[in-house]
Every structure is written in C-alpha cells, then in structure tokens.
Amino acid sequence: MGMWDWLPGRKAEAKGVTFDPVWLDFFGARTSKAGVPVSWERAMDVSTVFACIRVIAEGVAQVPLAVMRELPDGKGSQPAKDHPLYKVLNSKPNQWQTSFALRETMIFHLALTGNAFFYKNVVRGKVKELIPIDPGCVAITRNNDYSLTYTISDLAGRSMTLPQSMIWHIRGPSWDTWRGLDAVRQAREAIGLTIATENTQAEMHANGMQASGVYSTEAKIDPEKYKQIQAWIAAQVGGANRHKPFVIDSGFKWTPQTMTGVDAEHLETRKFQIEEICRSFRVLPPMVGHSGQAMTFASAEQIFLAHVIHTLMPWIVRIEQSIDNDLLDRDEDADFFAKFNVNSLLRGAHKDRGEYYAKALGAGGAPAWMTQDEVRGEEDLNALGGEAGKLPKPTNVGGSAAQKPPKSGQGTKNDEI
Secondary structure: OOHHHHOOOOOOOOOEEEEOOHHHHHOOOOEOOOOOEOOHHHHHOOHHHHHHHHHHHHHHHOOOEEEEEEOHHHOOEEEOOOOHHHHHHHOOOOOOOOHHHHHHHHHHHHHHHOEEEEEEEEEOOEEEEEEEEOHHHEEEEEEOOOOEEEEEEOOOOOEEEEEHHHEEEEEOOOOOOOOOOOHHHHOHHHHHHHHHHHHHHHHHHHOOOOOOEEEEOOOOOOHHHHHHHHHHHHHHHOHHHOOOOOOOOOOOEEEEOOOOHHHHOHHHHHHHHHHHHHHHHOOOHHHHOOOOOOOOHHHHHHHHHHHHHHHHHHHHHHHHHHHHHHOOOOHHHOOEEEEEOOHHHHOOOHHHHHHHHHHHOOHHHOOOOOOHHHHHHHOOOOOOOHHHHOOOOOOOOOOOOOOOOOOOOOOOHHHHO
C-alpha cells in the first residue's frame, strides 16, 4: 500500500500477505548443506532435539496455570475460580486433553515451528474450549489493516478461513511480528549435520566398524561374473560373517582400507553437535544429559536455577501475555490475568529456604515482609489465620533488645567509674 492510500476517503485495495509452511518444502528451504532434508518430524528423530523440546515442554506444563483476579487497592491477587476460563486453562481445555497435555503440545509446536494455533470454542461470548491445530495445516494471511486470517486445511483436502478472533495464535520469536520464526529451519545446518554424522556412524557399525576395501585380480571379469563376485564378497564380510576370516582364491587379492583420523573423530563431532543444538534451543547441555565436566551439588543447583530463569521463563511470560491479550480480551476481564506459579521450580535446598523465610519473618532485627501464613502458602500448607496472618515484630539474633550507641564524647556509666 502506498502513502496515498492512507488519505481519507480513498479506498485501499484488498491485498494481503500469505504464508504457507508447505511452501518451504517445495522450494527446498529445509535442505541442509550436509545434503540432509530437515523437517519438523525428522528433527524430532534426533535425540538432542527431542530432549531439548521435552525438557522445555515438561518444565512449562508441570507448573500450575491459573486465572487470577486483582484485589482492590493493589492488595495482591487471588485465584478466580469462578471465571469460565479458569477451568479451561487449569484442568480441562477440551474433551481429550488435560492442561498439562495441552501445554506440552503447545511447546512442541512453538519450539519447533515458531507457532501454536488453537481454535477458540466460544459460547455466549466466553471461551469454553481450546482445540489444538497442527501448524502444518495453517496458512496465515496478513490483511491491509494488519488483521490476520487463518486458512485451515484437513487431511481430506478441505479448507476453511477463520478470522483472528476465532484463533488463539501464540508466536515464538518473530521477525515480521505476525508469524514466529521456524526454529527447525533456522537451526537446519546444526540438525542436518547431526543427522548426517549419525547416519555415517550407523553405517560404520552396520559394517562392524570395518572400512571397505579393494578386491582385485589381473583376469578380465565379465558383467555376470562381476555380479556373482560382488554378492559373494557381501556374504563374506556382512552379517554374522563380518568378523570371520575372509577366504579368497583364483589369484584374487583383497586389500582392506584403514580407518582414517576423520573417521575416528566422529564421536567428538557428535558431542559438539549436541552443544550446537542446545545452543539453538537455548537449553543448557546438562539439562539433556550432556555434561562436559563433573558437577557438584552446588553447581547443579545453580544450573537448574539458570534453566528456570533463562530457558523456561521467556516461554512462560510469552504464554501469560498471549492469554491476557487473546483470551482475556473482554471489557469485563480488565481485572483478570493469567499466572504461572513457578515458586515450586525456584525452591532451593531446605537450609536455603529456611534462612530466606527467617529473614522474611523479621529475624535479625530487619522488618518482616511476609506473614507466617504467606510462608505456609509458599510451602503448599494451609493458612492458620489469626496472628499467623499478621506481620510479626522484628526480633534480634541474640534475643535481647537492641541498645542505642552512646553519643559522641560520652562514655558509659562503667567508663566514668
């Protein structure tokens, strides 16, 4: 659209930009330099890719998700169990999935394709059900007014076009703001090289880790005899005979090829590819079972904490804000918001939690900022009420009242004596 189309009274042409994920496959955009085609399905066959997606998906899915209501005068929030979206997000999004299963599928779609789509079953203006849609079946069109429409195709070849209001579209990292970046396409070189090295290693093991050789003779061999000799050699060096002596006659000579240093480096290459894929999905290698060095309990705890903060939290915040923007978009939802309870993932050791709660309750003379009931809530314990719901008075470490220091130039009574 040109700048003149924005003038008042001028009608803009009904054009749009369409993105269809199938287009990438037709034009070979998913083929890596290693010569291996990389798709979403093929990428999940790589153990590191599957482990990265799984550790993110299970981390997001296991955290309780609830619709919260803001309390008046900024006094906090509480679960809004009477809101119709509460049950959909917290326990039963549709007839065959749990909340855990829905969010797990959501992350698989998001982390691999950059997009997750859900049909909003709206009854009387309220979302009663969320139906997941395969990202490969959705084509997105951005209209002139920057609204989006979604064309959904089924296995029978039928399609329907739905407006933006009927689709919950969660995007991963995005360049053009209306579709997420395809993570598999962006990391296809690392994934493709991993697939290629796995194939090479598998072929070597299929041959008993033996390289091929040359079977030579000075006699002339006709095509039919050549086929017979080739089949005979395959029977001698393959299957159960691969480690048995190779018997030859009639002046033939077998010259085996030795394994090169490049072949011996396959294991190191595969280790490096694990780190490359983890880097692409922003997952720490120890979280997928790959540790370059021994870890202590202290370092392991910090790694798990870093995983929550740097890997899971960006996805969690992205989903929370998408719910607020696309599912809690009615005027009467102004006081509601979605919240993941990540406290259970951020809990440290018993000693660390004990010291933190002691300071929060005012130990050491500092003002308290938590009540006993709030501490019990953090530990999934029921509130006691009464004095436990009030902020405690600060106490000293030694148990005695703090003494004021003497004024400058004045000593204590004992000093004067």
